[in-house]
Amino acid sequence: MFGLRRPPKHASHAFRSWTNTFLRRSLAAPTSRPPSIEILGGTYPTDETTNITPSIISKLPERLYSRPGHPIHILKSLIESHFNQHGAPSTFHCPSADSFSPLVTPKQNFDDLSFPSDHPGRSLQDSYYVNRDLLLRTHTSAHEVELFASGHNSWLFTSDVYRRDEIDASHYPVFHQMEGASVFSTNVTGMKDLVDNIEYTRYATDQKDLEIEDLTVINDENPYQLDHDPEQVDLVIESLKLSINGLLLKLFRDAAGVSRADPLRVRWIPAYFPFTTPSYEVEVFFNGKWLEILGCGVVQDATLQHANVKNKLGWAFGLGLERIAMILTSIPDIRLFWSKDHRFLSQFSSGNLTKFQPYSKYPACYKDLSFWLPGPTVEHNDVFDLVRDCAGDLVENVELIDDFIHPKNQKRSLCFRINYRSMDRSLSNEEVNEIHTRVASLSKDRLGVEIR
Incomplete structure (x- = not known):
């Protein structure tokens, strides 16, 4: 399974042809874009925005979150069981991600979540586009409107998400997020349910095991929403903070097996997210340093309106499962989550x-x-995706080590150092040389550069 990236056995002829086109050595013009591509059994037209690559498409069927015994599935199950523990005042719906397509529209991924038109997440350098009307979800929030519209007041949703990124031990273009949310009616009955929720959550979490540093404030940079009752929002925030503090205590004391001699230190910091306000980041002091764990906040009313949910207030949070699993288990390289090696x-x-x-x-x-x-520059993410298409997970990291402008002709040269290292076996020089030759060839084809 290791070595050069190969399409999965179920891949279509069109997929294989596209892969071969990308990897073919050519001295002619840069590689042309196929008129259409096949993804998960569907055929989609391409256009000038298309930047999804064969190596990314090959990951779509993997579904690590659904494999019992895999660290991603284990962590997902721990969090779900925590929120649905016996006697909890509300049940969190946990839909399977298999019923949600990873292909979403810009409206789902950005517009319905109040992303500004110039947000960097919309750019071709940050996101994988199938065409101008379709991209791979970049966060679980892309399904928030669908989940709120389903009628469940509380839910937890886990899925694979995709972002163009650098290559190193802690970054991967495919990773897994979990998003949770809970909404309450703003009428008298709903607010009573919210107060009951707060009291139960406070009772269920042993406060003496926590040391909370709360740096959050409500101000012009992190405000209440205009149509919200501040007193009701304060109750929502209290419910959110108690719920997240209880989750962190579960993960970083119980699941991690840390001594209960000292309280777990948790820090709340104001933050900005387009789809919540007020918004917060939450950190945990673990193994001698502060670690950012998740983002959260009060759901934007505009998102609930898009879901046709009226007269309700709620909170939501999102966290990266790989990041937390690496912290809790000391997994040193994010590529290991994709390993099929029995030793892992x-x-x-x-x-x-x-x-x-x-x-x-x-x-x-x-x-x-x-x-x-x-020309003047080349986007680094284009180089990283190119390397992934040739070498897959045989690359540990890629870094820019030289940026040089010739004093006479003013031509610019870049030098990237590629560290080839398998997690499961030794690579031969012949194998690495063959891969690296393809990387250089594809660089000429796709980027139009001149190899030095």
């Missing part, structure tokens, strides 16, 4: 987030990719 997967078969035991460290093989640019 067997460590978590009991259903517990046990500490990862390294089974080997294979030697690295560094290769430099230097080229003259055809």
Whole structure:
């Protein structure tokens, strides 16, 4: 399964042809875009915005969140069981991500969530577009409107999400998020239910095991929403903070097996998210340092209106499962989550987030990719995606080590250092040289650069 990225067995002929086109060595003009691409059994037209790549498409059927014994599934289950513990005042609906397409519209991913028109997340450099009307979801929030419209007042949703990103031990273009939300009617009955929720959550969480540093304020930079009753919003915020504090206590004390001698330190900080206000980031002091864990806030009324949910207030949070799993288990490289090596997967078969035991460290093989640019610059994410298409998960990291402008002709040269290292076996020099030759060839084809 390792080596050069190959399309999955179920991949269509069109997919394979596209992959071969991308990887083909050519001395002619940059590779042309196919008129259409096949994704999960559907065929979609391409246009000038198309930047989704074969290596990304190959990840779509993987669904790590649904594999029992996988760290992502274990963490997902721990969080779901915490929010649906016996006797909880409300039940959190946990729909399967399999019933939601990873292909969403810009309206779903951005507009319905109040993203400004110039938000960087909309750019081709940050997101994977199938065409101008369709992209891979960049966050679980892309399904918020659908989930609120389903009629469930409380829900937890986990899925794979996609963002163009650098290559190193903590970044991967595919990762998994969990989003949770709870809404309450603004009438007398709804507010009574909210107060009951607060009292239950406070009772269920042993406050002496927590040390809370709350730096949050309501001001012009993190305001109440205009149509909201501040007293009701304060109750929603109290419910949110108690719920998240209880979750963090569960994960970083119980699941991590940390000594109960000292309280868990949690810090709340004001933040900005387009789809909530007031908004917060939450940090935990763990293993001697503050770690950012999740973002949360009061749901924008505009989002609820898009879902045709009226006269309700609510909170929502979102967290990255890989990040938390790496912290709790000491997994050193995010690529390991995609490994099918028994030595990795067997460590978590009991259903517990046990500490990862390294089974080997294979030697690295560094290769430099230097080229003259055809214009002022080249986007680094274009280089990273290109490397992934050729080498898949055999690349540990890629970094820019030189940026040079020739004093006479003013041509600009970049040099990227690529660290080839498998997580499961030693790579031969011949294998790495073959891959690196393809990287250089594809750089000429796709980027139009001149290899030095």
